[in-house]
Amino acid sequence: MQHPVTAPPIPERVRTLAVGAAPTHVSVAGSALPATAVRGGVDAEGRPILLVKPDELLYGVTDEIVVTVDLVATRAIESVDRARGMLKVRGWIQPVPADEIRDAAISIAERCPDEDLFAAVESRGPRLLRVDVAQVVYLTGQESGVLDAEDYLAATPDPFLDAAERMLHHVNSAHRAQLVEAVAVLLGAPAPNAWLWELDRFGATVRTAPDNLIRLPWPAPVTSPTALEQALACLLCRH
Known part of the structure; x- marks a missing residue:
């Protein structure tokens, strides 16, 4: 596999x-x-x-x-x-x-x-x-x-970097409660300090503490900003 x-x-x-x-x-x-x-x-x-x-x-x-x-x-x-x-x-x-x-x-x-x-x-x-x-x-x-x-x-930077940064800032500023809840479900434990840390075509990284980063990969690399937005929406809906 x-x-x-x-x-x-x-x-x-x-x-x-x-x-x-x-x-x-x-x-x-x-x-x-x-x-x-x-x-x-x-x-x-x-x-x-x-x-x-x-x-x-x-x-x-x-x-x-x-x-x-x-x-x-x-x-x-x-x-x-x-x-x-x-x-x-x-x-x-x-x-x-x-x-x-x-x-x-x-x-x-x-x-x-x-x-x-x-x-x-x-x-x-x-x-x-x-x-x-x-x-x-x-x-x-x-x-x-x-x-x-x-x-x-x-090497080249992530092809969707600018779109990813806009989405990341939007989630952290407007949808953090949803992110915290979704991460808590994924971890099976409260995650009150969860923040979206990185976002790219391969997945998302969540920061739950100063020394703790959790990588959440997509099922497959996304191929467009729209697909990245959809993948992020699926992550936030896991609650």
């Missing part, structure tokens, strides 16, 4: 997390300098884009140097951001080419908005630097490991 796939392949999962992850710190390989705070986002190819001001580390970079950028993906639970996963992207940093600055700024503005992005586009102080990925270390819930650049960059 063939068992259903219960979760996305690791490269796809990591790329999906990276889409909404924000850079938090950057460190320079071989340097005694401590890691410093940084802003920016991740472009459509999965490469970190750093937004650097004139008085910040790396502002004067002209040649490629090796750095490690920490990215953190979060989920708001009761108005508090909780970490879903952390990625450490190691690679060579370089200025974003002048003819690509606008596209780079637009690619990260929707998920990581920052007023200084406009200044960078207009060459009014801040600069955009891009990391040419060499490897990615990931820590996501109970999983950890390393992806090389080829596997990471060849």
Whole structure:
């Protein structure tokens, strides 16, 4: 008997997390300098884009140097951001080419908005630097490991990510009582702290406690946003 796939392949999962992850710190390989705070986002190819001001580390970079950028993906639970996963992207940093600055700024503005992005586009102080990925270390819930650049960059995020995020936020904000009841039925025990944590084409992940995530796979991977919505509705109706 063939068992259903219960979760996305690791490269796809990591790329999906990276889409909404924000850079938090950057460190320079071989340097005694401590890691410093940084802003920016991740472009459509999965490469970190750093937004650097004139008085910040790396502002004067002209040649490629090796750095490690920490990215953190979060989920708001009761108005508090909780970490879903952390990625450490190691690679060579370089200025974003002048003819690509606008596209780079637009690619990260929707998920990581920052007023200084406009200044960078207009060459009014801040600069955009891009990391040419060499490897990615990931820590996501109970999983950890390393992806090389080829596997990471060849993967694509979940195809229904945007729709899934909208559905997830809607359930957590408007239908949590229904979710709590449905999870309690599935577990055979009360689950008052259940929150929808992740949603993708292979299933849903529910957070019932800070250190407890429960994976609920679909009978088969869904193939459209409509099918994802129907699968989620079936989950919520289990009460």
